[in-house]
Amino acid sequence: MIEFIKKNKLSIYGGLITMLFTGTGAFFLGNISGYEAKNLITSSISGINMLCNTIVLASATILALLLTLLGISTGTESKLKRAHYEQVLxxxxxxxxxFVGALILFQLFNIPITEAENVPTDWFATIYWATLFFSSLLSGMMVTVILMLYATVTNIILIVGLGKTDHYLISSDELNENTSDESEKRNDD
Structure with a gap:
């Protein structure tokens, strides 16, 4: 876990900043009563459902596109290090x-909790704050995934598209072959 954080610290920082930024807006509402929270939950359900739908769709699309990325990675002439595949994993x-978190939150909000008469009013404040926390968390995680994907795609573009031969993700065996081929070409000239 510590190694994961070290390798992806910029992406994680981006996600944390997003989470704090989205959560701070809700913090300024201050302390609310159960009745106010019930009204706020009722008015925000459609927005939270839309957020969850968007995240579910985006994360499923990202998973499918990772297969394409793996196809490009294995089809390249350069032999990539294990670190690249760990990054994709x-x-x-x-x-x-x-994906799972957004789907669970979406399902929880399809339960008509605000219509229930046997739920104590003071629970709604807790439900409201938990909702804000988890929606901020999901937003931050989405930013983290996008930033991690950006870093991986940038590396592939540098290696495959721009032909960078001294990239840190290219296997050292291949680097040795490339330098020996270049020295042989110079000797022939």
Whole structure:
């Protein structure tokens, strides 16, 4: 876990900043009563459902596109290090957690809790704050996944598209072959 944080610290910082930014707006509402929270939950259900739908769709699309990325990675002439595939695996794991979390939150909000008469009014404040926390968390995780994906795609573009031969993700065996081929060409000239 510590290694994952070290390798993806910029992406994680981006997600944390997003989470804090979205959560801060709700914090300024201050302390609310159960009745106010019930009204706020009722008015925000459609927005939270839309957020969850968007995250579910985006994370499923990202998982499918990771297969394309793997196809490009294995089809390249350069032999990529294990670190590249671990990077893709980390994105897939994080994205799957995001997918499941958004789906669970979506399902929870399809329960008509505000219509129930036997739920104590003071519970609504707790439900409201938990909702704000989890929607901020999902937003931050989405930003983290996008930033991790950006870093991976940038590396692939540098290696495959721009032909960078001294990239840290290219296997050292291939680097040795490339330098020996270049020295042979110079000797022939």
């Amino acid at each position: 980390n994105i897939a794991k994080f994205d799957t957690i995001l």
